[in-house]
Amino acid sequence: MSFSLKKDKQGVVVVGVDGQLIVGNRQELKQKVLDTLESGGRKFVIDFTKTGYIDSSGLGVLVSLSKKIREQGGDLRLCGLNEDLQTLFELTKLDTLFAIARTPEEALAAF
Amino acid sequence: MTQPQPPQPPQPLHVRRRATGGDTELSLDVPSDLDYVGRAVELIADQLPGGPLSPRRIRFNFRTAFAEALANAIAYGNHRDPGRVVHVRVEVAHDAVRVHVTDEGNGFDPKGVPDPTLPERLEREDGRGLFVLKSLMDQVAFNEKGNSVCLTLRAG
Incomplete structure (x- = not known):
């Protein structure tokens, strides 16, 4: 299984x-x-703590x-x-497009 | 009435290995189906002899760039034609690793690819492949036809 989804409190x-x-x-x-967006979810965190690599298609899907x-008023x-x-996000300048937190806890606290 | 066909099992991938002097060569033919990209990358990365590249460079630079080149060859070179394959040859020497990825298509002009970091292109979903390749490799060289790319990572 590549992806896991959890909803916090x-x-x-x-x-x-x-x-x-x-x-x-x-x-x-x-x-x-x-x-999840269609069923009402609006706030999302994607956690890459266990991710080895991302190619340009992966970056594209995030964009x-x-x-x-x-567009749905979410974040x-x-x-x-x-x-x-x-470094990959910085080279592609996608660090300017996304809010990037160090840890899942920091990302959750920022909402 | 025609019975629905069960899904075809994925074709096994076979890595061929050849050693000459102190160098090693790995080669692999990959079907033109994007579902093979991840498996092909892991298969080659796992069999890459230790030596010239640090585990970190294999984990990130090698895997990302190889996945990128393979996906480009399958999607844009061979147009996912099941009758075509992508040929991969990896040369492991003491000073560098060179990955040759060759498709059976008509080639393309890498000079015609715009910079994906320009503000007006930043929110596009596609068009970052070649930029990522060049950013992560020490050298990226295409043949004249444009259907074969050689990716070089120097030792380190």
């Missing part, structure tokens, strides 16, 4: 990405988040989800990026 949906977020599994993530969540935050993943 405040209704924030925390999505854990286990292993990698790449072209072969990005649709699964997208569908899970969109299904797309961020837009769709914002998406990312957290748990290791040093390499953080």
Whole structure:
């Protein structure tokens, strides 16, 4: 299982990405988040603490989800990026597009 | 009445290994289906001889760039045509690892790809593949036809 979804007491949906977020599994993530958005979820945290690597398709799906969540008046935050993943976001300038917290706790506290 | 066909089991992937002198060469043919990308990357990364690259560079730079090149070859080179394969050859020398990814398509012009970090392109879902490749590799070189890329990671 690549992705886990949990809802905290405040209704924030925390999505854990286990292993990698790449072209072969990005649709699964997208569908899970969109299904939750459709059923009323508005606050999302994607946790990369257990993620080894993300390719450009994975980055693209995050951009797309961020837009769709914002369109519904929601908010998406990312957290748990290791040093390499953080560098990837900085190189692609996507660090300017996303709210990125160090840990899931910090991401949840920011809502 | 035609019975629905059960889903086809994924085709097994076989890594061929050749050692010459102190160097090792791994090769693999990957079907033109994006579902194979993750498995192919793990298979090669797991069999990569230790030596030139640190575990961190294998975990991140190698895996990300290889996944990127493979996905490009399957999607844009072979257009996911089940009759075509992507040929992968990995040369492991003492000073560098070189990954050759070759598709059976007509090639493309890497110079025609716009910078995905421009403000007007930042919110686009696609178009970051080549940029990510170049950012994570020490060298990225295409053949003249544009259907084969050589990714180089120097030792370290």
